[in-house]
Amino acid sequence: MVNNMEKLSWIAVDWGTSHLRLWLMDDQDRVLQHITSDRGMATLKPDQFEATLIGLVSDALPATGSIPVICCGMAGARQGWVEAPYTKTPCLPPSIDQATRVATDDPRLKVYILPGIMQLPPADVMRGEETQIAGFLAGHPDFDGVLCLPGTHCKWVHISAGEVVSFRTFMTGELFALICNTSVLRHSVGADGWDAEAFAAAVSDAVSRPSAIAGNLFSIRAETLLCDLDSAAARSRISGLLIGIELAAARPYWLGQEVVIVGASGIATAYGVALAQQGATARSVAAEDMTLNGLRAAHAKLAEVSP
Amino acid sequence: MVNNMEKLSWIAVDWGTSHLRLWLMDDQDRVLQHITSDRGMATLKPDQFEATLIGLVSDALPATGSIPVICCGMAGARQGWVEAPYTKTPCLPPSIDQATRVATDDPRLKVYILPGIMQLPPADVMRGEETQIAGFLAGHPDFDGVLCLPGTHCKWVHISAGEVVSFRTFMTGELFALICNTSVLRHSVGADGWDAEAFAAAVSDAVSRPSAIAGNLFSIRAETLLCDLDSAAARSRISGLLIGIELAAARPYWLGQEVVIVGASGIATAYGVALAQQGATARSVAAEDMTLNGLRAAHAKLAEVSP
Numbered sequence: 001m002v003n004n005m006e007k008l009s010w011i012a013v014d015w016g017t018s019h020l021r022l023w024l025m026d027d028q029d030r031v032l033q034h035i036t037s038d039r040g041m042a043t044l045k046p047d048q049f050e051a052t053l054i055g056l057v058s059d060a061l062p063a064t065g066s067i068p069v070i071c072c073g074m075a076g077a078r079q080g081w082v083e084a085p086y087t088k089t090p091c092l093p094p095s096i097d098q099a100t101r102v103a104t105d106d107p108r109l110k111v112y113i114l115p116g117i118m119q120l121p122p123a124d125v126m127r128g129e130e131t132q133i134a135g136f137l138a139g140h141p142d143f144d145g146v147l148c149l150p151g152t153h154c155k156w157v158h159i160s161a162g163e164v165v166s167f168r169t170f171m172t173g174e175l176f177a178l179i180c181n182t183s184v185l186r187h188s189v190g191a192d193g194w195d196a197e198a199f200a201a202a203v204s205d206a207v208s209r210p211s212a213i214a215g216n217l218f219s220i221r222a223e224t225l226l227c228d229l230d231s232a233a234a235r236s237r238i239s240g241l242l243i244g245i246e247l248a249a250a251r252p253y254w255l256g257q258e259v260v261i262v263g264a265s266g267i268a269t270a271y272g273v274a275l276a277q278q279g280a281t282a283r284s285v286a287a288e289d290m291t292l293n294g295l296r297a298a299h300a301k302l303a304e305v306s307p
Numbered sequence: 308m309v310n311n312m313e314k315l316s317w318i319a320v321d322w323g324t325s326h327l328r329l330w331l332m333d334d335q336d337r338v339l340q341h342i343t344s345d346r347g348m349a350t351l352k353p354d355q356f357e358a359t360l361i362g363l364v365s366d367a368l369p370a371t372g373s374i375p376v377i378c379c380g381m382a383g384a385r386q387g388w389v390e391a392p393y394t395k396t397p398c399l400p401p402s403i404d405q406a407t408r409v410a411t412d413d414p415r416l417k418v419y420i421l422p423g424i425m426q427l428p429p430a431d432v433m434r435g436e437e438t439q440i441a442g443f444l445a446g447h448p449d450f451d452g453v454l455c456l457p458g459t460h461c462k463w464v465h466i467s468a469g470e471v472v473s474f475r476t477f478m479t480g481e482l483f484a485l486i487c488n489t490s491v492l493r494h495s496v497g498a499d500g501w502d503a504e505a506f507a508a509a510v511s512d513a514v515s516r517p518s519a520i521a522g523n524l525f526s527i528r529a530e531t532l533l534c535d536l537d538s539a540a541a542r543s544r545i546s547g548l549l550i551g552i553e554l555a556a557a558r559p560y561w562l563g564q565e566v567v568i569v570g571a572s573g574i575a576t577a578y579g580v581a582l583a584q585q586g587a588t589a590r591s592v593a594a595e596d597m598t599l600n601g602l603r604a605a606h607a608k609l610a611e612v613s614p
Contacts, residue, residue, distance in 0.1 A: 078532070123529035153491075153525060169529070170521040171490065178485045183478065184460075210518035211555035214477040218460060222430035222476070225385070248518035 008032060008060050010068040012295035013053070015075035016128060017042050017152075020052070021288070024060050029296050033060070041074035041081075049081035050104050053111075066110045070298050072291070073128035076100065076113040086118035086125065090163050093117075093134035096298040096305070114298060117164055124169050128291070129155050132262050135293030136285060137162060145258030148275075148282065150267045152177070154246065156253040168253065170246045173267065179238055185217065188224040193232025194266075196273070199240040203274045206244025216241050243274045254280045263287040315339060315367050317375040319602035320360070322382035323435060324349050324459075327359070328595070331367050336603050340367070348381035348388075356388035357411050360418075373417045377605050379598070380435035383407065383420040393425035393432065397470045400424075400441035403605040403612070421605060424471055431476050435598070436462050439569050442600030443592060444469060452565030455582075455589065457574045459484075461553065463560040475560065477553045480574065486545055492524065495531040500539025501573075503580070506547040510581045513551025523548050546574075550581045561587045570594040 009027040013020070018040040024032040039052045053069065054061075061067060076084030084100040099112035116127035129149050137143060141162065149155040152173040158165040180189045205216060220237055223229035247254070254275060259282035261268050261275075268284055275282045316334040320327070325347040331339040346359045360376065361368075368374060383391030391407040406419035423434035436456050444450060448469065456462040459481045464474040487496045512523060527544055530536035554561070561582060566589035568575050568582075575591055582589050 118529075118533055120533060123526050123533050125529045125532055168522050169525040171525045172521050174490055175482075175486075175521060178489055179482075182485055182489060183481055206518075209556070210520075211513075211552045213517075213520070213556075214479050214482060214549070214553055215475050215556055218476040218478045219430050222425075222432045225432055226425055226427060226430050242521070245518045246521055249516070249520075249522055 008062065008067060010070065010299050011057060012292055012299070013069060013071040013073075013075070014128060014131070014291050014295070015049075015071050015073045015080070016040050017074050020056075021291075022053075022056065023292055023295075024057065025296075025299070029299070031292070041077060041079065044081075046079075046081055049075060050106065050109070050111075053109070054106055061106075061108045066108050068299065068302060069109050069111045070096070070099070070114065070295050070302070071111065072114045072131035072295060076116060077127055080113075081111075082113060084113040084115045086116045087130075089117060089119040089167065090165050091117060092163055093130050093137060093294070095134075096302045099298070112298075112302070117167070119167060122168070124167055126155055126167065126169070129157070129262075130164070131294035131298070132287060132290040133157060133159070133164060133294070134297050135290035135295075136260065136262065138293050138297045143258075143260075145260065146253050147260050147262055148250075148254070148271060149262045149287070150271050151263070154271075156250045158253060158257075168250065170249070172242045172246045176239060176242050179217065179242075180235060183217075184221055185234065185238065188220050188229065188231065189235040189238065190231030193230075193235065195230065195233040195236040198233040199236040199270065199273070200277055202237040202240025203244040203247070203277055206241045207248045207278065210245040210248045213241055213245055239270055240274070243270060247274055247278055254278075254282075259283075260285060262290055315369065315374060317377065317606050318364060319599055319606070320376060320378040320380075320382070321435060321438070321598050321602070322356075322378050322380045322387070323347050324381045327363075328598075329360075329363065330599055330602075331364065332603075332606070336606070338599070348384060348386065351388075353386075353388055356382060357413065357416070357418075360416070361413055368413075368415045373415050375606065375609060376416050376418045377403070377406070377421065377602050377609070378418065379421045379438035379602060379605075383423060383434060387420075388418075389420060391420040391422045393423045394437075396424060396426040396474065397472050398424060399470055400437050400444060400601070402441075403609045406605070419605075419609070424474070426474060429475070431474055433462055433474065433476070436464070436569075437471070438601035438605070439594060439597040440464060440466070440471060440601070441604050442597035442602070443567065443569065445600050445604045450565075450567075452567065453560050454567050454569055455557075455561070455578060456569045456594070457578050458570070461578075463557045465560060465564075475557065477556070479549045479553045483546060483549050486524065486549075487542060490524075491528055492541065492545065495527050495536065495538065496542040496545065497538030500537075500542065502537065502540040502543040505540040506543040506577065506580070507584055509544040509547025510551040510554070510584055513548045514555045514585065517552040517555045520548055520552055546577055547581070550577060554581055554585055561585075561589075566590075567592060569597050 007026040094115040102111040157167040261284040319330040401422040409418040568591040
């Protein structure tokens with residue numbers, strides 16, 4: 001239940017494919033309440049977004065007047081709430097001026113969806129990460145370097161003079177999940193456990209011989225059958241092989257660059273370890289903080305425009 | 308229905324993970340009937356194999372006496388009917404002498420499961436392909452070269468002096484199916500259609516820069532969103548990227564070797580095209596014929612031992 005909401009000023013929303021995170025914000029940009037839900041974009045039809053949002057925040061909404069709701073992420077995808085056009089690299093992280101205004105039945109909501117960023121060529125897209133980038137740049141306006149945003153689809157982003165110069169997406173996280181959960185290797189991996197040595201060896205293998213990936217993966221199955229390979233080692237090797245080939249391909253992004261990993265979870269730590277092994281140092285920042293800071297920056301600009 | 312089975316002499320069985328193929332054979336080693344079923348190993352508990360077999364062939368079994376049933380494939384896996392130990396490289400393709408005899412409740416069956424082949428190091432295993440190899444060698448006893456056996460788990464096998472010298476398995480077919488059916492790229496690919504130019508370009512890309520695979524895969528998604536990439540081109544590119552990195556890793560197997568592709572389906576054709584593009588020529592033989600010939604060779608030896 002939401003209490004004491006007389007101070008609700010605006011709502012920040014990160015509407016991803018599988019999850020929805022929102023923050024009720026006061027007029028000092030402090031978080032009154034953080035709400036998470038599994039009603040991600042993939043679970044909703046366009047006409048279900050408004051009701052989903054109302055269901056989560058109705059207790060907090062004022063009886064009169066309207067509350068700005070600033071959204072980033074897959075709510076703006078073609079299959080989302082309303083398609084929010086991309087901005088195109090090279091570009092500043094999209095701001096509220098470029099947001100798509102969404103009409104709602106409930107007059108208490110004033111919904112904005114921030115655009116994603118596209119690149120051509122090579123073709124690439126992001127939705128959500130651009131807001132994390134904006135959040136990072138709000139705190140580091142002079143940053144010149146590379147952001148690595150691990151996740152289902154890991155992004156490497158070259159930032160210079162406050163702009164997104166170029167980026168490249170790798171399906172590493174999604175491949176890891178598919179291989180561990182759905183392929184024949186599901187019989188080999190454990191649900192948890194970590195073997196740092198197995199991870200490190202796999203990163204090295206993959207960096208030095210990336211083409212062998214589909215063979216090295218099957219070796220894990222064979223070693224389970226023939227050598228009783230430990231299930232934590234199997235999982236760590238799959239992770240190391242996939243992150244290793246990604247690092248080999250992303251070398252122009254991290255070699256000799258200042259790298260910041262946006263994320264502090266297990267997967268972000270694994271990227272940091274793998275980079276260190278390749279002689280690159282990276283620091284990390286918390287991804288969720290960056291998202292919220294990016295939405296705060298958008299809201300601040302909205303307040304300037306229509307105080 | 309099985310008719311006129313007075314001539315049934317033995318039963319050849321290829322019991323795979325997802326499918327079961329069997330042939331009712333006369334005393335001249337001719338096929339009386341070919342039966343396929345989706346009761347593969349993965350769908351059965353160990354105590355269900357006998358009943359499954361009986362259900363498919365009972366009409367053909369004689370009232371008295373017993374019929375040899377010679378099986379290859381996953382029936383011999385740890386999760387199969389009875390585990391049939393592997394033979395170890397370098398070795399001749401396993402023969403009936405090394406088969407595991409399986410006790411049955413029905414006295415009309417005399418079941419043998421042929422072993423698979425293992426390798427250490429690098430750790431690798433096969434179950435079923437060794438029988439295709441035996442079938443190929445039965446017709447080409449002097450072959451010295453490499454067999455490529457495309458499929459869910461593609462095998463490259465170095466054959467010399469009638470022996471399996473070494474082999475290497477790539478999860479290429481399984482990765483292709485997972486990526487096309489389950490990943491975000493399922494929205495990009497068509498169920499059928501082929502774009503030979505897109506395939507060829509992807510093979511080249513992957514051979515020259517194998518590490519980029521996870522990025523090149525995501526580009527397909529981005530091109531669907533941004534450039535309306537054709538769904539047949541998307542599917543062909545995924546295939547080309549995966550076969551391309553496999554060829555890069557398997558180069559020691561095919562470079563300057565006589566290569567025979569065991570298979571004549573779409574995927575086998577794709578391997579042939581990709582190899583030709585790399586300057587290697589390969590001929591192909593029908594996989595099912597090789598399986599049956601391998602089982603015939605095992606039966607012939609059984610008949611010698613216990614006529």
